[in-house]
Amino acid sequence: MLKKILLGVGVVLVAFLGFVATRPSTFKVERSTTVSAPADVVYGFVADFNKVGAWSPFLKPDPARKDTYTGTPATVGHSVAWATSDGSSQGKMTIVALNPPAQLQLQLDFVKPFEVTNETVFRFESAGDGTRVTWVMSGQNGFLSKAFSVFMDMDKLVGSDFEAGLAALKNLSEAEAKAAARTVEAAAPAGTVATDTVK
Template sequence: MLKKILLGLVVVLVALCGFIATRPSTFVVQRTATLKVSPDIAFAAVNDFHRWAEWSPWDKMDPQQKTTFEGAASGTGAKYGWSGNDQVGEGRMTIEESRANELVRIKLEFIRPFATTNSTSFLFAPAAEGVSVTWKMEGTNDFMGKAFSAFMDMDAMVGKDFDKGLADLAKVAEADAQKLAQAEAAKRAAEEAAAAAGGTSEAGQPGVEGAVAVPTP
């Protein structure tokens, strides 16, 4: 009887391994949102890892996580590392390609709870209302990755985080745009005030034609 049970378990395990082996060897998760700002403002918030805490959905999962910044201040060569609770794990990101207002491509490396490397990109394209931002992650599935995807919907799980991140990115970018507009308006007002003051000063000074000739004794 025990032999039959063990044989049955072996058959089930073999069948399960066969099913897992048929799962896709690659995956892609992608979400797109339209932000009501110019491309340069949205790009700036993504191209600088120092600003990710303002909108990244994962930073909010563990406010106490340890973060490090290395390499370039922003753009190509910038590196960001994190280590936190079980929800965020540990890993690092490196910007491998940055094209102003068009693309930020990132090497995403997870160290804990499992080691894997994926590619993440942000694509920026002009849209009628502002800029279209596409957040995309793609990679390959080893056997464990295939097993995970067999029981978990990777697109739904990661996709909801992308949706939340893009929604928060929109809020941050729109706030940046408002601050920039206010700063530009204040600058214009100051320039106009300075010009008006300069014009009054010049108008108040007598010209050569208006000078009074003083007779010499």
């Protein structure tokens, strides 16, 4: 009886491992939103990692995590490295290419709880009077990632954080654009009408 049970478990395990091996070797998560603000305003919140914590769910201020910023914001090489006090999470995000204010490419290096490198791209495209912002993350699926994807949908899991981050980025960018427009209007000489304002 025991042999039959062990044989059955072995067959199931082999079948599961075979199924995991057929899972996609790459992944891609993508979300977009339209912001009523100029591209350079939105770009500024993404290209300066000192500001990213104000909108990204992944870098919200956390007393249990130490963040180290290096390089000049909005330039290649600008980075933020993080490490939790308990050592459970560690990694680094670095700007590797840019085309302001149209596109920003980042490299995400995760060290703990596992080592993996992913690519993140932000695109900023004209959309009427505003900007269409697209956030994309892609990378390779190792065996553990493939096994994880059997039980959890990577797109839904990470995509919900992307959506929350883009919503916060939209609010911050639109508020800054409106504040800038009010400043321009206040500085305009009496009798003139300021242009390029955000409604």
